[in-house]
Amino acid sequence: MNIDIIRQDIRGLSDGKIFLNNAGSSLMPRQVVDTMMDYLKQEEQFGGYEVANKNAELLESFYDETAKLINCKSSNIAFATSATDAYTKALSSIIFKEGDVIITTIDDYISNQITFISLQKKLKLKIIRTKNLSDHELDLEDLEELIKKYTPKLVAVTHIPTNSGLIQNVEG
Secondary structure, eight states: OOHHHHHHHSGGGTTSOOOOOHHHHOOOOHHHHHHHHHHHHHHHHHOHHHHHHHTHHHHHHHHHHHHHHHTSOGGGOOOOSSHHHHHHHHHHTSOOOTTOEEEEOTTSOHHHHHHHHHHHHHHOOEEEEOOBOTTSOBOHHHHHHHHHHHOOSEEOOOSSOTTTOOOOOOOO
């Protein structure tokens, strides 16, 4: 992998800048931007449905190609518009009932926290947040105790929340 070539393919980095918000909003390589612009120009000329139909096979190949890349079945691949969208969709597949418990951290990703609060209000779930250690990492002993005490329906810990630079010890 040649980092210099990769940097040249990303217009925002070609002048030597360093971009640090890659977890939340990576800069796109010129090939991606150019392909997206070409697609939008086609939509402008022919309409969205026609262009989507014309490109359906290419879009479907995403699942097979991604499965090959990460060595899994294509049926295990989900496509979403963002991490928040993907998380919300995955969370919506869990059947919660009143009184169910979600254990999370104080530092979990903010979109996840908002979703938990929404679920708490709608379904009367109990949201329990673990203690942090002095370095702001998750207190694994507290997490273990909370799991034993509450038998949660979900334990949600974001490995690297983009709002802080914190890296949670999820291997614990």
